[in-house]
Amino acid sequence: MSVLRASVLRLTAHPVFRSAAVRSGIWRRFVAGETLREGMETAQMLRASGMAVILDHLGENVSAQAQATAATDAYVDAAESLHADPTLDGAISVKLTQLGLDLSTQLATENLSRVLDTAGSTLVMIDMESHDYVDRTLDVYRKLRVDHDQIGVCIQACLHRSTRDAFDLPEGAIVRLVKGAYLEPQSVAFARRAEVRAAFGGLFATLAARDATIHVATHDPALVEGARRFGYDRVEYQMLYGVRTDLQRKLVADGLPVRVYVPYGGEWYPYLTRRLAERPATLWFFLRNLARPR
Numbered sequence: 001m002s003v004l005r006a007s008v009l010r011l012t013a014h015p016v017f018r019s020a021a022v023r024s025g026i027w028r029r030f031v032a033g034e035t036l037r038e039g040m041e042t043a044q045m046l047r048a049s050g051m052a053v054i055l056d057h058l059g060e061n062v063s064a065q066a067q068a069t070a071a072t073d074a075y076v077d078a079a080e081s082l083h084a085d086p087t088l089d090g091a092i093s094v095k096l097t098q099l100g101l102d103l104s105t106q107l108a109t110e111n112l113s114r115v116l117d118t119a120g121s122t123l124v125m126i127d128m129e130s131h132d133y134v135d136r137t138l139d140v141y142r143k144l145r146v147d148h149d150q151i152g153v154c155i156q157a158c159l160h161r162s163t164r165d166a167f168d169l170p171e172g173a174i175v176r177l178v179k180g181a182y183l184e185p186q187s188v189a190f191a192r193r194a195e196v197r198a199a200f201g202g203l204f205a206t207l208a209a210r211d212a213t214i215h216v217a218t219h220d221p222a223l224v225e226g227a228r229r230f231g232y233d234r235v236e237y238q239m240l241y242g243v244r245t246d247l248q249r250k251l252v253a254d255g256l257p258v259r260v261y262v263p264y265g266g267e268w269y270p271y272l273t274r275r276l277a278e279r280p281a282t283l284w285f286f287l288r289n290l291a292r293p294r
């Protein structure tokens, strides 16, 4: 991870920055809104542009069981809303720490199981959080996959361990491949962009050899092009709401399957900081506007 990106993540942890972000409304660039209704409206708008969606009810690292239950309820509502609109190609994405992983693995497993029971044939993907959570996340995934086909998990190219993890996933798994959004120590993660890119390509090849359905989740045109040229057909291209919409549209125009990750909900701040850290130019634009006299 670049020094700049790490600095942005530290800066945005400051409470002053948080209240400025609330006032400025910058979060709306990356988040559909605070309610499921706004998430669904965004999904319908994207469908009109030929794109599928994956809904993410924002939140992470809950510290009380009641919060984990509330997040699970929110996902059950999302699954029901997707069922109510069969014209949408919709999936769901969850973070296990939002479902109570910091309290216990069993709690998160039970909560995700409840989401899966409602979701039925709707795909449920598990986001991957920082490296401390990877073992527990993969354990929960493996356990629930026994009874649920429509579950998938994310693998981060930045982590040294991911090659082994990709080999260990069950054959035919549904896997989201990303670079990785968290501030990780160099003892566990590649620091240089070129290394992360190379690892992404290697993981793609490994997953293809293991017959996976691969969600190529990146806005990096070189990686998208690499996946296209590889000629493997169980691939879907995924990008975040509000990021590289030009590339999203181009892939649709080329006839490729594109799914947009649509976050919604009141707990948008940690998500926003990761997006700002990925593109410091956006952060400078935001700070300049804040500094201008009103």
Ligand code: FDA
Binding pocket: 126, 127, 128, 129, 154, 156, 176, 178, 179, 180, 181, 182, 217, 218, 219, 220, 221, 238, 239, 240, 243, 244, 260, 261, 274, 275, 276, 278, 279, 282
């Ligand atoms: P990179 O950051 O190099 O960006 C490539 C280009 O895309 C940039 O040059 C710029 O043009 C544009 N761009 C990228 N980010 C931008 C931004 N925020 N604002 C404006 N332009 C931007 N991570 C994780 O750790 N766990 C997870 O579960 C997920 N899940 C996930 C789902 C989906 C659908 C996506 C697309 C991404 C994730 N991620 C994630 C995030 C991922 O790990 C990574 O941090 C971001 O995708 C940014 O990396 P890129 O691969 O896009 O490349």
